[in-house]
Amino acid sequence: MATYRIALIPGDGVGGEITDEAVRVLDAAAEIHGFEISTASYDWSCDRYLEVGSMMPENALELLSDFDSIFLGCIGDANKVADHISLQMLLTIRKGFDQYVNLRPIKLYPGVYSPIETASPETVDILVIRENTEGEYSSNGGIFKRGTPDAVALQTGVFTWKGCERAIRYGFEMARQRNKLGGSPAGRVTNCTKSNALNYSMVFWDEVYDFVAKDYPDVETDMALVDALTMWFVKNPDWFDVVVASNLFGDIITDLGAMLQGGMGFAAGGNVNPEGTYPSMFEPIHGSAPKYTGKRVVNPIATIEAVRMMLEHLGETEAAVHVQRAIATTLGSGEVKTRDMGGSATTDELGAAVVAAMRTNA
Secondary structure, eight states, rough: OOOOEEEEEEEEEEEHHHHHHHHHHHHHHHHHHEEEEEEEEOOOSSSHHHSSOOSOTTHHHHHHHHHSEEEEEEEOOOTTSSSHHHHHHHHHHHTTEEEEEEEEEEETTTOOOOTTTTTTTTTTTEEEEEOOEEEEEEEEEEEEEESTTTTTEEEEEEOOHHHHHHHHHHHHHHHEEEEOOOOSEEEEEEEEEEHHHHTHHHHHHHHHHHHHHHOOOOEEEEEHHHHHHHHHHHHHHGGOSSSEEEEHHHHHHHHHHHHHSSSSOOOOEEEEETTTTSOEEEEEOOOOOGTTTOOOSSSSHHHHHHHHHHHHHHHHHHHHHHHHHHHHHHHOOOOOOBBBSSSSHHHHHHHHHHHHHHHHOO
């Protein structure tokens, strides 16, 4: 019987509440599908920073390296610690474990209302591949003469051929695997760029995209400037299959993608090291929502989607499909809804409903 060691980092705000639901679903999946889950929890957070001056210990990566996967609840509480400080924890894990693919599925389930009129379960099925370890988030730069009228800030993006190529290539592989277009071409990869204005970094990115595309004649190519892409996401979401984007642009467009799929409570992401050299990390992307801490009103579907992605990454495909069916069944029935869906169910009530659907259809 396979045993998977999972590191839990509940983090800040509502992180503890949604981590409870992640464990609930993982345990149910393990019981039903015949594998074991072993977890260890780490209290790395803004509270820790206030106590000892660091979000996590110096040997954090060493501790995490022994695990098969990582579940991150959410990080950040600007009332306690500035966001640019707390975010360094997440960036350190992503870069330290070479989690160079940020995987963001955008799917609208039946029974879920989207504020975007063009969005429907038939039109919203997009996979965004965001380069996750360099680009605009490389932390290169500085501030000169801070606090004076002559102050200068420099923020330098770093784009390497290797970094761009491996993320873009992963996108083409996913398009081939998804086979959304159902034949020839098998799928479509949209290059999210801004090379009309960013005449070095994004022109370079486009060159890498064109280089990779030649290896995938069975996949259709497409290009959209990032500003136009946000418009087309709303106007014609059905056009998009796989989108490849730099670190910054991928970060921005996936929040719009969350609105397509019904809101941030449905949005999950994976920080993936495809080779498995290091553990990958999965998380809901809705943030820590400190004002809701302890109220148990946050939608746990994003958390459960993150668990589904984790199971798929671990090779437990049947369990992942089972979780997705249970999510679809629960949302489709419309019987249990959290506040963001117009209902009054608590976080744990919706989580329990998904687990009940898993057991009913085991």
